[in-house]
Amino acid sequence: MGVANAAAPSTAKASVVKEQAPPLGRAAATTSPLYRTGTLPAVRCTTGQIRAGSAASYRAFMTRVNHCLNLAWKTQFNKVKLPFSQPVLRFTTSKVTSPCGRWPGGAGGYYCSSNRTIYIGVFRDVLKSPYAPNHAQFMAHEYAHHVQHLAGIMNYYSQSIWRAKPSTKLAYSRRLELQADCLGSAFLRQISGDLPVEQEQWDAMIDWVVENGHKTWATNDHGRGPSQAYWMKRGFNAGSPSACNTWTAPSRTVA
Numbered sequence: 001m002g003v004a005n006a007a008a009p010s011t012a013k014a015s016v017v018k019e020q021a022p023p024l025g026r027a028a029a030t031t032s033p034l035y036r037t038g039t040l041p042a043v044r045c046t047t048g049q050i051r052a053g054s055a056a057s058y059r060a061f062m063t064r065v066n067h068c069l070n071l072a073w074k075t076q077f078n079k080v081k082l083p084f085s086q087p088v089l090r091f092t093t094s095k096v097t098s099p100c101g102r103w104p105g106g107a108g109g110y111y112c113s114s115n116r117t118i119y120i121g122v123f124r125d126v127l128k129s130p131y132a133p134n135h136a137q138f139m140a141h142e143y144a145h146h147v148q149h150l151a152g153i154m155n156y157y158s159q160s161i162w163r164a165k166p167s168t169k170l171a172y173s174r175r176l177e178l179q180a181d182c183l184g185s186a187f188l189r190q191i192s193g194d195l196p197v198e199q200e201q202w203d204a205m206i207d208w209v210v211e212n213g214h215k216t217w218a219t220n221d222h223g224r225g226p227s228q229a230y231w232m233k234r235g236f237n238a239g240s241p242s243a244c245n246t247w248t249a250p251s252r253t254v255a
Contacts, residue, residue, distance in 0.1 A: 001110040001222075002145030002154065002176060019083045025159070028152030029175075029247040033080035039239045041075045043068045045191040050130040055122050058135070059091050062120055065136050068191055069143045076241065077150065087146040088117040095121065106216040108138065111145035113154050118142045133188065133197045134205060137232075140184030147183060148176065153247075173221040174254045175246040178231040181223075182244035185235030206233060220255075227255055 022028055045068035051057040070086045077084035095103035098119060100112035109120040120139070129135075148154045157176050161169045188197060206229045213225035222228065230253055234243040246254055 001104050001107040001142070002113070002148065002180065019081050022082055022150070022152035024152060025156055026247075028156045030245065032151050032153060032241075032245075033082060034076060034147070034151055034241045035245055037076045037079040037241060040072045040186055040190040040241075042190050042193060043072045045194045047132065047136070047195055050132055050135060052130045053127050055093075055127060058122060058127055061132065061135065062091075062139050063089065065139045065191075066118070066143065069140060069187060072187055072190065073143070073147055082151065084150060085116070087111070087143065088115065089120065090117055091120050091122050093122050105218065109142055111142045111149075113145070113149045116146060116149065118146065131201075132195060133201060136191070136195055137184050137188050137205075140187040141180045143187075144180035144183035145176075148179065153179070170219060170221050171251075171254070174223045174227070175249075177222040178227060178254055179244050179246040181228050182231040182235035182246065183241060185232040186239050186241060186244065189236045189239040202236070224255055227253060 022033070023031065045065065047061050047064045047068075049057065050061045066087075066089050074084050074086075096119065097103065098110075098112040098117065099114035100110075103119070103121075104110050107121075108123070108126055109118065111118050118139075120142070145154065148157075153176070157172055160172050164172070188195075209229045209232065210225045213228040214220065214222060215225075216222075223231075231244070231246065237243070
């Protein structure tokens with residue numbers, strides 16, 4: 001779940017790498033240089049285990065996954081000399097308000113572009129399930145919104161929905177969220193050596209998403225279950241951002 005605030009000024013600092021600015025406007029989304037970066041690196045990601053009901057083990061696991069995401073996406077951005085900075089990771093036991101507004105309904109966490117912060121809820125219902133790949137996918141999805149922000153995609157999204165009619169806003173939101181599903185799954189593929197995702201487990205995850213992925217959201221702003229599954233499979237099969245250009249995809253795939 002990403003929450004954008006286009007009015008927030010950029011606070012990114014220049015890297016030691018000779019960088020170039022990301023594309024502006026529609027080009028940021030449709031022809032992003034990230035689509036030409038190839039597969040994400042196979043990062044060594046020693047995540048540890050999540051123990052059911054243990055907030056400490058959940059925080060430790062998600063922190064380690066976040067560290068691996070930092071390494072992987074820094075490499076991708078460096079390939080095309082785009083500026084990169086790490087997001088802030090904040091755990092919370094309550095649905096806090098951020099500079100982007102209230103905690104989105106139905107979300108277990110979200111990314112706020114205004115302060116470049118990923119909020120992860122440490123809630124009782126979350127701690128019931130120790131299934132690590134599912135939580136890693138969730139972390140990678142929220143991190144993908146940070147990637148979209150750095151690449152200029154989030155800004156294009158914010159500009160596109162400004163004063164747009166409700167149906168248009170939902171259509172753009174689906175493209176944004178489904179791209180995050182895809183990018184998250186591409187990362188999950190590349191750490192599967194350390195966080196094994198067995199075929200049977202992956203199939204079960206996809207089947208669940210097909211049937212239930214859309215039920216959390218009151219409006220169709222994240223895509224129907226089959227659409228979420230479609231983009232997750234694309235990302236996981238490719239392990240690369242090249243598979244995740246939802247912005248030029250046919251409408252039927254982002255429904």
